[in-house]
Amino acid sequence: MSFWEYVGNRRTQLLLDTYQHASAVFQCMVVATVLGVLLGVLTYRSEWAGNLAITVTATILTVPSLAMIGLLIPITGLGVAPAVTALVLYGLLPIVRNAIVGLRGVDPDLVDAARGLGMSRMARLVRIELPLAWPPILTGIRVSTQMLMGIAAIAAYASGPGLGNEIFRGISSLGSANAVNKVMAGTLGIVLLALVFDAVYVLIGRLTIPRGIRI
Amino acid sequence: MSRAGTQGPGGRTGHAGTDLSPPDGTRAVDIERRPPAPTAPPARLTWQKLTFLPATVAIGLLATWLWFRGAELDSIARNAIADGNVWLRLRQHVELTAISTFFVLIIAIPLGIALTRRRLRPAVPVVLAIANIGQATPTIGLLALLVIWLGIDTKAALVGIVAYAVLPVLANTIAGLRAIDPTLIEAARGIGMSALGVLRTVELPLAVPLILAGVRTALVLNVGTATLAYFGGGGGLGDLIATGINNQRMPVLVLGSILTVALALLVDWLASVVELLLRPRGLEGDA
Numbered sequence: 004m005s006f007w008e009y010v011g012n013r014r015t016q017l018l019l020d021t022y023q024h025a026s027a028v029f030q031c032m033v034v035a036t037v038l039g040v041l042l043g044v045l046t047y048r049s050e051w052a053g054n055l056a057i058t059v060t061a062t063i064l065t066v067p068s069l070a071m072i073g074l075l076i077p078i079t080g081l082g083v084a085p086a087v088t089a090l091v092l093y094g095l096l097p098i099v100r101n102a103i104v105g106l107r108g109v110d111p112d113l114v115d116a117a118r119g120l121g122m123s124r125m126a127r128l129v130r131i132e133l134p135l136a137w138p139p140i141l142t143g144i145r146v147s148t149q150m151l152m153g154i155a156a157i158a159a160y161a162s163g164p165g166l167g168n169e170i171f172r173g174i175s176s177l178g179s180a181n182a183v184n185k186v187m188a189g190t191l192g193i194v195l196l197a198l199v200f201d202a203v204y205v206l207i208g209r210l211t212i213p214r215g216i217r218i
Numbered sequence: 219m220s221r222a223g224t225q226g227p228g229g230r231t232g233h234a235g236t237d238l239s240p241p242d243g244t245r246a247v248d249i250e251r252r253p254p255a256p257t258a259p260p261a262r263l264t265w266q267k268l269t270f271l272p273a274t275v276a277i278g279l280l281a282t283w284l285w286f287r288g289a290e291l292d293s294i295a296r297n298a299i300a301d302g303n304v305w306l307r308l309r310q311h312v313e314l315t316a317i318s319t320f321f322v323l324i325i326a327i328p329l330g331i332a333l334t335r336r337r338l339r340p341a342v343p344v345v346l347a348i349a350n351i352g353q354a355t356p357t358i359g360l361l362a363l364l365v366i367w368l369g370i371d372t373k374a375a376l377v378g379i380v381a382y383a384v385l386p387v388l389a390n391t392i393a394g395l396r397a398i399d400p401t402l403i404e405a406a407r408g409i410g411m412s413a414l415g416v417l418r419t420v421e422l423p424l425a426v427p428l429i430l431a432g433v434r435t436a437l438v439l440n441v442g443t444a445t446l447a448y449f450g451g452g453g454g455l456g457d458l459i460a461t462g463i464n465n466q467r468m469p470v471l472v473l474g475s476i477l478t479v480a481l482a483l484l485v486d487w488l489a490s491v492v493e494l495l496l497r498p499r500g501l502e503g504d505a
Contacts, residue, residue, distance in 0.1 A: 065486045066479050067442035073459040073475030077468045149354055156356040158448070161463055168358050173366075174449050183366050190359030197354035 009184035021192050024165030028151045028200070031087055035094030036144055042095070043102025043140075044128065053103045059073065060096035068093065068133045068154045072161050086155065088162030093154055094147040102145030105136030138212050156189070166192045180213045229476030271487045275480045282476045286469060295467040298458065304473040308477060310453035314372075315437065315443040315485065318379040322436040326384045327429060328392025331417070342392060349385040357382050357443055365450040375452025379443040386439065395421060427497055434489035441482045455481070 010017060063071075068089060075085035109132050117127045131200040158165025166189045173185030291299075303464045333342050361378035368374040398421055406416045449454030462471025 062483065065438050065482050067445045067482055069445040069456055069459055070475040070478035070482070073462065073471050074465065074479070075473060081463075152354065153356040153358070156358050160460070167358065170362055171449075174362050177366065177370065182362075186359060186362040186366065187410070190356060190363065193356045193359060194351065194354050198351075201354075201389070 004181065006184050006187055009181060010059075010188055013188070017166075017188055017192065020164075020166045020169055020194065024152075024155055024167075024193065025196050025200075027083075027086065027090065028148060028155055028196075031090035031094055032148055035091050035147060036098055036140075039095045039098030039143070040102050040133075040140060042099050043106055044133075045214050047103045047106040053107070057100050057103060063092055064096045068157050069160070072115050072158055072163075076161055081162040083164060085161050086158035089158060090151050090155060094151050097143035097146040097150075098140060099118060099137070099143075101139040102136060105139035106132055108139075109135045134213060135216060138208070138216065141204065141208055141212070145201060148200050148204070149197055152200075156193055161195045166196075183214065200204065268491065271483060275483055275487075278476065279480055282473065286310050286473055289469040291469060292467075294465050295470050298461045298465070298467065298470045299473070302471070304458065304477070307453060307455050307474075308455050308461055308481070310447075311441075311455045311478070311481060314376065314379065314452060314454055315440045315481075318376055318383065318440045318444070319433070319436050321376075322383045322387055322440070323433060325380070326387035326432065326436075327391055329384075330388050330395065331422075333388075333392055334395040335413075341427055346389060346392070349389050350479045352382075352385045358446055358449065361443075361450050370451035372447075372452045375444075375447035375450035375454075378450060379440050379447065382443050383436045383439045387436050390428060390432045390435065391425070394425045394431075397428075399425050423498060427493075430493045432497055434486065434493055437485050437489050438482065441478075441485050445478055 004012070042056050043053075046056045071089050071092065072085050075088050079085045079088060113131055113135070114127055119129045122130065155163065155165050156167035156170060159165055159171055169185050169189030169192070173182045173187075173189065176182050176185065298397065332338055333345060357378070361384060363373065364378045364381075365374045367369075368377065402420055402424075403416055406420045407413075411419070444452075444454045445456040447454045447461050455474050458470055459473025459478065462468065462474055
């Protein structure tokens with residue numbers, strides 16, 4: 004069976020896996036973004052808290068994803084729970100780091116001017132600092148998403164959702180005629196999803212980054 | 219990581235570049251000394267930095283050992299760790315990491331240097347585009363394809379691990395060499411240095427921090443990818459984790475995972491210590 008015949012035959016299964024992969028990564032990215040920006044906002048003003056946040060998330064990133072999932076399984080059991088937890092944890096690092104770097108990089112004169120205009124702390128944060136720090140945060144989100152695409156594939160080994168299942172089905176049927184097709188379908192599907200997500204982020208960047216600070 | 223890595227040296231050389239002095243050693247030292255340092259330069263190694271992580275890992279491993287001794291193991295779990303299997307897998311994992319890192323470095327760094335030479339420079343955007351797409355490829359998929367292509371073997375796993383880490387290290391090396399202030403290179407050429415001389419005495423020393431960062435990136439990536447070597451018949455600690463998941467034997471799963479985590483943290487720590495020790499004195503302060 005050629006690759007395209009295989010894809011045609013297994014259309015429903017592949018589409019379901021693709022949808023689940025995209026949806027898992029997307030939902031975890033939303034949670035990771037909210038948590039990551041929140042952590043950044045809470046810690047960037049303090050030298051040691053900010054550095055601690057960066058160090059802790061960087062340490063999490065050093066942990067191989069299969070080991071992380073392995074440690075989560077006794078706590079959460081198999082399935083979606085360990086996959087989602089691992090994805091959110093790994094997604095945090097680039098966002099936290101870039102949020103802190105971005106927020107610390109905002110020109111203090113601008114914040115001071117805003118204070119002079121009578122803006123509250125909250126208003127300064129929401130209307131001045133976060134918009135100025137948004138481009139690096141968005142970069143962090145892009146980096147995270149790309150990473151999560153691959154980690155989600157590994158999470159399939161612990162019965163997680165998505166295209167990783169296709170790859171592991173291929174691995175467990177090594178030698179059979181369809182092994183290559185399965186692995187190829189899973190791998191190419193993930194590459195395709197990663198490229199689509201990246202294109203969407205470029206678009207989001209175009210729409211949300213104020214013209215004045217566009218590079 | 220690449221962000222900080224490229225900005226650091228770039229900023230420093232930019233500062234030196236505004237001073238249009240000939241790049242001979244004595245003058246450079248003089249310039250370094252002229253502004254009286256407000257405080258003593260921070261020590262590169264503190265005891266805290268050196269001991270905190272290994273101590274934590276040691277305590278974690280000790281706790282795991284004590285727990286594992288007391289854990290109830292049935293025959294399946296005992297089988298999974300029989301005949302020194304744990305040591306075997308640990309050794310395989312270290313070997314996979316060391317060998318693959320060696321290959322990553324001897325491929326990526328010379329290639330990065332070659333691609334920043336004048337003649338090959340047009341190829342850089344193409345290479346970086348390929349590197350980006352490569353990053354989007356899931357490791358496990360790449361590994362599986364290689365296994366199908368090369369057969370179940372340690373070799374296939376090694377090729378996969380190397381292929382996955384070459385691209386980021388290459389991109390880092392290119393970024394670092396590009397961040398070197400062009401006026402420095404021009405000045406060196408101006409005093410009559412050959413292209414090779416400039417590379418050897420100006421560009422490479424300035425790129426050392428970046429190359430070291432590349433080594434660390436490669437090591438950390440490879441420890442991680444090596445856990446997947448099991449799926450390609452390459453062994454490693456992934457064997458314990460996968461056996462634990464397949465047979466639902468939590469002690470085996472946790473033991474494998476904790477050993478992997480400890481190894482990854484220790485390798486990263488070791489690389490960071492080496493990075494600090496080998497960083498040229500003249501480039502200090504941008505860490």
